[in-house]
Amino acid sequence: MTDMYKDDGRKAGWIIEGRTGPWEVVLGLEVHAQVSTLSKLFSGAPTAFGGEPNAQVSLVDAGFPGMLPVLNGACVKQAVRTGLALGCTINRWSRFDRKNYFYADLPQGYQISQHQHPIVGEGAIPVTLEDGSITSVGIERIHLEQDAGKSVHDLSPTQSYVDLNRSGVALMEIVSKPDMRSPAEAGAYVATLRSILRAIGSCDGNMQEGSMRADVNVSVRRPGDGFGTRCEIKNVNSIRFIQQAISYEAQRQVEILESGGTIQQETRLFDPDRGETRSLRSKEDAHDYRYFPEPDLLPLELTPAFIEQCRASLPELPAAKKARFETALGLSPYLAAVLTADADQSRWFETLLAESARRQGRDAAAVAEKAANWMTGDLFGALNRLGLDIAHSPVSATQGAELLALLADGTLSGPLAKQVFEIMLETGEDAGAIAEARGLKQLSDSGALEAAIADVLAANPDKLAEYRSGKDKLFGFFVGQVMKASGGKANPALVNELLKAALG
Amino acid sequence: MSALTRLTVARMREGLAAKRFSARELVSAHIAAVEAARPLNAFITETPDEALAAADAADAALAAGTAGALAGIPVGIKDLFATRGVQTTAASAILKGFRPPYESGVTARMKAAGVASLGKLNLDEFAMGSSNETSAFGPVVSPWRAVGSDAKLVPGGSSGGSSAAVAARIVAAATGTDTGGSIRQPAAFTGIAGIKPTYGRCSRWGIIAFASSLDQAGVLARSVEDCAILLEQMAGYDDRDSTSINAPVPHWSAMLNAKLAGLRIGIPREYRMDGMDARVAALWDEGIAWMKDAGATIVDVSLPNTAHALPTYYIVAPAEASSNLARYDGVRFGQRVLPDGGSLNDMYAATRAAGFGAEVRRRIMIGTYVLSAGYYDAYYLKAQKVRALIAQDFEKAWESCDLLLTPTAPTAAFGLGAKSADPIAMYLNDVFTVPASLAGLPAMSVPAGLDAAGLPLGLQVIGRPLDEAGVFNACLALEQRAGFTAAPVRWW
Amino acid sequence: MSVNEKIVARVASLARLALKPEEAAPLAGELNAILGWIDQLQAVNTDAVEPMNAVMPITRDWRADEVTDGGIQADILANAPASAHGFFAVPKVIE
Structure with missing residues (x-):
C-alpha cells in the first residue's frame, strides 16, 4: 500500500495519489492520559496497575446507591501543570458534567467528565519531525474525567466479566486541533506529548499498561478543500498502531470517495493483528449522551495563586532542555534530541554530567560531549543488548561519571574502560574498585x-x-x-x- | 396506645434520665405499637431485635452516665437511607433484597447518639410521589380519617411511612427526605411537624439519590422541640459529600424562643392563589395573627416567579433522577431480569421495566427526554435559569423580611387513589413547598388546624440559608398559639 | 413540541426501559400532557439570567491524594445478581 504514497515534505506532504487525483489527510487526536496519582479522581481507592479484580474499588467507584464523588486535588494540580506545560490557557472556572450511557463497565450509568467547561483551554506545542523540521500542533482543550472499568470477554463462553479496578481512575483528555497531515506527524506529536507529560510527572506515559491511549480522528480531502467527514478510531495504544491505523483508514476513505461513495461519520476500532480498522456499531445507538452539570460536585474554581504555584512547580521542559543542551553544552542537535526525548534519560544524563564535571574539576560544557557520546553509545548499546530501559540500568549515573573521570585522567585507556564497563554491568561494582582489584589500570610509569x-x-x-x-x-x-x-x-x-x- | 408511645422525644429523654422507665420498656412499647399498626403499611422492614439491642445499650449507657443525646429514643428510618446489613429498597422492586455494606451519614450520627431504630419506613418509590401510593410495597394508609368516614386517606409523600408512623404514635420521630416537599407535605397531612433544613446541612452520603441538587434529609416528629432535638444530631459536615456545608450546627433545642419581637415575617402575595381552599386561606390568616401576637412585624412581599416553580421542578428533578437511576441495571446489586438468550441491553431494558414502577418510569422518560439532544437548552438549561430567578426572588425578599409564612399544602389529605390517574393534579400538591426546595432554603411545616372534615392542615415557615434557628422559633410561636392537640383515633 | 410514539420508543431505548408496543401510545399521551404543562416556562424571559450552578454558594478543600479505600472485594460483590472469580458477570458482550 505504501507505494501509493508520495512523501514530499510536511503538511502539503503526505499525499495519497488516488485514481482521480491527490488526497490530503487531516488528523486530530484525543489522547487519554492517566493522571499519576495514588488514589482515584473521586474516591480513595488505589490506582495501581493490575491487582485482583474488584479489589481496588470503593463503593463510590462501583456506583452503589447514595455514594458520592469527592474531587482529588492532586488531579486538579496535575491537569493545570499539564496545561501550563503545553502552553495552554487555564480556565479559572470549570465544571464537571455527566455523560450518560449504559455499559457493563460503567457502574453509575454515567461518566463524570468536563464536557462544556474544561479546566484547560487552548494552546500549542512545537513538534520536531524526523527530518529535524519543527511544526506546531494546536491543543483545543484538556479536561479531567473518570476512566471506566474493564470487561473481560474471553474467560467464559456465555458471560462477560466486569472488573471495576480502573473505574474512577483519573484521566486527562488532551484534545488536539485537526493540525496534523501525516502518520509521521501524528506519531511525533504523541511522542512529544508523552515526553512532556513524563518530564513534568503528570502521567507515566506507559502505553502498554494503558496509561496513554489515543482516539484518532481521520478525514481526507482534496488539498485546499474544507474538512471532510471524519471517522474516529478509538483506543489505539501505541505510536506504531496510531500510524498504521491512520494509513489504513485514510486509504479506506479515499477508496470509498473515489468509487463515488460518502464517508459515514462513525466510531471505528483498530485491529492490530490485521492492520485494519472496522466499524464499532455496538456503540452507535448510544450517541445521545444527555450531558448535564454533575449536581454532586461543586464548580471547580482556581485561584491565581494556585495556578502560579502549579507553574512554579514545573521542571524545565524537554524543548527548553534540548535548546540548552545545544547552546550551553555545545551538543549536536541529534545528541540533544536523543537525550531530552525522555525524562528518565535526561535526568540520568544531567546527573552524569554534573558528577563528571565535579570529578574532573571542569565545566559541564567541557565534559558534555564525551559524556553524551558515552551515554548514547556505550551505555545505550549495553542497555539495548540487555533489554533494559534507563530506569533499570545496572550502572548508575554516578558510577558512569567515575568511569569517565578515570578515562579522562588516564587511569584507564579506552579499551580498558570498555573492559571495566562490562564488569560494572555484570557486578554493579564501581569502576575504580574494579580497576584496582583486577589490575586493569593503565600503566603510565x-x-x-x-x-x-x-x-x-x-x-x-x-x-x-x-x-x-x-x-x-x-x-x-x-x-x-x-x-x-x-x-x-x-x-x-x-x-x-x-x-x-x-x-x- | 400506651402512655409511653404518646410522649414527645423531649419527655422521653426526661423520663429515661429520671429512670421513670427504661429504654427497654420504652422501645418494647413501640415495638408492640408497630406490630399492631401493620394495617397502615408504614414499615417495609421491621427491626425489633436491633431496636431492643439499642435499647439495652441505651439503658447501660444511661446507667453509666455515658448516654448519647438520643439514647433509647425509638425512631423509624425512611427506607431511602442505607442501613448496614438491613434491607434498603427505596420502596422499589428493583432493590428488593439489597443489603448495603454501609450506613448513611445521617443514620450513623443518629445511631452514635443512641437511637433505637424500629425499622425501615415505606415511601413513594425512589421518593417520587406526593401520596405514598407509588411504593412497590403497597401504599401507606394514613392513621387519620375524615369525620364520619372510614375511607382510606393518603399520608402524603414521599415520606408517607414516616408521617403515618409518627402520627400513629408508633415511633417518636422519623427521618425523612425532602426533594420538593416530601417532609413538609406529609407532615401537614398527618398533623405533625417536619423540617427540611438548608440544602447541605445533612449529609447526602448513603441516602439513595432522587434529585441530587434538591434532596435534603430532615425529620418528622410531634413537636417543634422534638424536630430540633433530632435535627441537631442528624446535621453536620461530612467530607464524603461535596455539597455538605462546613458550618457549626447550633444547639437548636436549647435556643428555642417563641418571642418574635423585632422579626419581620414576609407574606408572599403570589402564594394566595385563585381558587385557594377557603379553610387553608383562613388558617393562613390565623397564622399571620399568631405571628403578630408573638411580636413579629408582618410584611407583604413578592416572589414573582412562584408560578414557575413547579414546571421548573418537574424538569430539574426528573432530569437528575433519570441519570441517578441509571445505576439500577441488574449488574452489581438489586434485581436482574434476563430474558432467555437476552443480550446485555435486553437485560438492562427488562430489568428496569420490571423493577421500576409506573411513576418512576414516567419520570425517567421525562428526564431522559428533556436532556436529550436538541431539547437540553429549551428544557434543562431554561429550568436552571428560571431556578436562578426563583432563588433571586427569595434573596430580594430577605431584604425586607426575615422569615416567610405560607400554607404547606393547598388541601388536606385526599383519598387513596383520588389523584393517581392525573399526574399533574398530583404534582400540584407541592406548589407551596417546591420553591424553597429549588432555592435550597430551610423550611418547616407545623400543624395549625383542622379542615371541615376534621383533617389536619399545616403552615410553612421558610428561612434564610442556615437560619434553621429562626424557622424553629417562628414555628414554636405558631405551635404554641395553634394549640393543635388533635390526634388520629385508632382504627387499626 | 409534541411527542409521538416513535420518540417515546427512542427515549425508552435511551433510558433502557423495555416498552411493550401497546404501552407507547398511552405513554406518549402522558408525556405530552406533562410536557405541555412544563412548556409554560418558555414564556419566562431569561435572556440575562445565568443558570444556577450550585445550590449553596460554598467552597471546600479538595481531597488529599491518599489511598483510604478499596480492598473490599467481598462487599463490592456481595449484592451482585451474578459474579464469578471476583468479577461481576453479565450476558456475553460481543464487540
Missing part, C-alpha cells in the same frame, strides 16, 4: 615502560636492524610487543613517545 621497551628491543635484534635500515612500518610491531608485555595495560600514547625516543 615511564621507568617501567622504558625497561619493557629495552627488553623488547633486546629480544628482537633482527627487527631492530630492519627498522633502522628504513623499514618504518615495524614501529607498530614494537608498540604491539610492548603492549603485549604490559598485558594490554600500557598507556599507548606514552609507549609511542618512549619508543620513538628509544629508537632514536
Whole structure:
C-alpha cells in the first residue's frame, strides 16, 4: 500500500495519489492520559496497575446507591501543570458534567467528565519531525474525567466479566486541533506529548499498561478543500498502531470517495493483528449522551495563586532542555534530541554530567560531549543488548561519571574502560574498585615502560636492524610487543613517545 | 396506645434520665405499637431485635452516665437511607433484597447518639410521589380519617411511612427526605411537624439519590422541640459529600424562643392563589395573627416567579433522577431480569421495566427526554435559569423580611387513589413547598388546624440559608398559639 | 413540541426501559400532557439570567491524594445478581 504514497515534505506532504487525483489527510487526536496519582479522581481507592479484580474499588467507584464523588486535588494540580506545560490557557472556572450511557463497565450509568467547561483551554506545542523540521500542533482543550472499568470477554463462553479496578481512575483528555497531515506527524506529536507529560510527572506515559491511549480522528480531502467527514478510531495504544491505523483508514476513505461513495461519520476500532480498522456499531445507538452539570460536585474554581504555584512547580521542559543542551553544552542537535526525548534519560544524563564535571574539576560544557557520546553509545548499546530501559540500568549515573573521570585522567585507556564497563554491568561494582582489584589500570610509569621497551628491543635484534635500515612500518610491531608485555595495560600514547625516543 | 408511645422525644429523654422507665420498656412499647399498626403499611422492614439491642445499650449507657443525646429514643428510618446489613429498597422492586455494606451519614450520627431504630419506613418509590401510593410495597394508609368516614386517606409523600408512623404514635420521630416537599407535605397531612433544613446541612452520603441538587434529609416528629432535638444530631459536615456545608450546627433545642419581637415575617402575595381552599386561606390568616401576637412585624412581599416553580421542578428533578437511576441495571446489586438468550441491553431494558414502577418510569422518560439532544437548552438549561430567578426572588425578599409564612399544602389529605390517574393534579400538591426546595432554603411545616372534615392542615415557615434557628422559633410561636392537640383515633 | 410514539420508543431505548408496543401510545399521551404543562416556562424571559450552578454558594478543600479505600472485594460483590472469580458477570458482550 505504501507505494501509493508520495512523501514530499510536511503538511502539503503526505499525499495519497488516488485514481482521480491527490488526497490530503487531516488528523486530530484525543489522547487519554492517566493522571499519576495514588488514589482515584473521586474516591480513595488505589490506582495501581493490575491487582485482583474488584479489589481496588470503593463503593463510590462501583456506583452503589447514595455514594458520592469527592474531587482529588492532586488531579486538579496535575491537569493545570499539564496545561501550563503545553502552553495552554487555564480556565479559572470549570465544571464537571455527566455523560450518560449504559455499559457493563460503567457502574453509575454515567461518566463524570468536563464536557462544556474544561479546566484547560487552548494552546500549542512545537513538534520536531524526523527530518529535524519543527511544526506546531494546536491543543483545543484538556479536561479531567473518570476512566471506566474493564470487561473481560474471553474467560467464559456465555458471560462477560466486569472488573471495576480502573473505574474512577483519573484521566486527562488532551484534545488536539485537526493540525496534523501525516502518520509521521501524528506519531511525533504523541511522542512529544508523552515526553512532556513524563518530564513534568503528570502521567507515566506507559502505553502498554494503558496509561496513554489515543482516539484518532481521520478525514481526507482534496488539498485546499474544507474538512471532510471524519471517522474516529478509538483506543489505539501505541505510536506504531496510531500510524498504521491512520494509513489504513485514510486509504479506506479515499477508496470509498473515489468509487463515488460518502464517508459515514462513525466510531471505528483498530485491529492490530490485521492492520485494519472496522466499524464499532455496538456503540452507535448510544450517541445521545444527555450531558448535564454533575449536581454532586461543586464548580471547580482556581485561584491565581494556585495556578502560579502549579507553574512554579514545573521542571524545565524537554524543548527548553534540548535548546540548552545545544547552546550551553555545545551538543549536536541529534545528541540533544536523543537525550531530552525522555525524562528518565535526561535526568540520568544531567546527573552524569554534573558528577563528571565535579570529578574532573571542569565545566559541564567541557565534559558534555564525551559524556553524551558515552551515554548514547556505550551505555545505550549495553542497555539495548540487555533489554533494559534507563530506569533499570545496572550502572548508575554516578558510577558512569567515575568511569569517565578515570578515562579522562588516564587511569584507564579506552579499551580498558570498555573492559571495566562490562564488569560494572555484570557486578554493579564501581569502576575504580574494579580497576584496582583486577589490575586493569593503565600503566603510565615511564621507568617501567622504558625497561619493557629495552627488553623488547633486546629480544628482537633482527627487527631492530630492519627498522633502522628504513623499514618504518615495524614501529607498530614494537608498540604491539610492548603492549603485549604490559598485558594490554600500557598507556599507548606514552609507549609511542618512549619508543620513538628509544629508537632514536 | 400506651402512655409511653404518646410522649414527645423531649419527655422521653426526661423520663429515661429520671429512670421513670427504661429504654427497654420504652422501645418494647413501640415495638408492640408497630406490630399492631401493620394495617397502615408504614414499615417495609421491621427491626425489633436491633431496636431492643439499642435499647439495652441505651439503658447501660444511661446507667453509666455515658448516654448519647438520643439514647433509647425509638425512631423509624425512611427506607431511602442505607442501613448496614438491613434491607434498603427505596420502596422499589428493583432493590428488593439489597443489603448495603454501609450506613448513611445521617443514620450513623443518629445511631452514635443512641437511637433505637424500629425499622425501615415505606415511601413513594425512589421518593417520587406526593401520596405514598407509588411504593412497590403497597401504599401507606394514613392513621387519620375524615369525620364520619372510614375511607382510606393518603399520608402524603414521599415520606408517607414516616408521617403515618409518627402520627400513629408508633415511633417518636422519623427521618425523612425532602426533594420538593416530601417532609413538609406529609407532615401537614398527618398533623405533625417536619423540617427540611438548608440544602447541605445533612449529609447526602448513603441516602439513595432522587434529585441530587434538591434532596435534603430532615425529620418528622410531634413537636417543634422534638424536630430540633433530632435535627441537631442528624446535621453536620461530612467530607464524603461535596455539597455538605462546613458550618457549626447550633444547639437548636436549647435556643428555642417563641418571642418574635423585632422579626419581620414576609407574606408572599403570589402564594394566595385563585381558587385557594377557603379553610387553608383562613388558617393562613390565623397564622399571620399568631405571628403578630408573638411580636413579629408582618410584611407583604413578592416572589414573582412562584408560578414557575413547579414546571421548573418537574424538569430539574426528573432530569437528575433519570441519570441517578441509571445505576439500577441488574449488574452489581438489586434485581436482574434476563430474558432467555437476552443480550446485555435486553437485560438492562427488562430489568428496569420490571423493577421500576409506573411513576418512576414516567419520570425517567421525562428526564431522559428533556436532556436529550436538541431539547437540553429549551428544557434543562431554561429550568436552571428560571431556578436562578426563583432563588433571586427569595434573596430580594430577605431584604425586607426575615422569615416567610405560607400554607404547606393547598388541601388536606385526599383519598387513596383520588389523584393517581392525573399526574399533574398530583404534582400540584407541592406548589407551596417546591420553591424553597429549588432555592435550597430551610423550611418547616407545623400543624395549625383542622379542615371541615376534621383533617389536619399545616403552615410553612421558610428561612434564610442556615437560619434553621429562626424557622424553629417562628414555628414554636405558631405551635404554641395553634394549640393543635388533635390526634388520629385508632382504627387499626 | 409534541411527542409521538416513535420518540417515546427512542427515549425508552435511551433510558433502557423495555416498552411493550401497546404501552407507547398511552405513554406518549402522558408525556405530552406533562410536557405541555412544563412548556409554560418558555414564556419566562431569561435572556440575562445565568443558570444556577450550585445550590449553596460554598467552597471546600479538595481531597488529599491518599489511598483510604478499596480492598473490599467481598462487599463490592456481595449484592451482585451474578459474579464469578471476583468479577461481576453479565450476558456475553460481543464487540
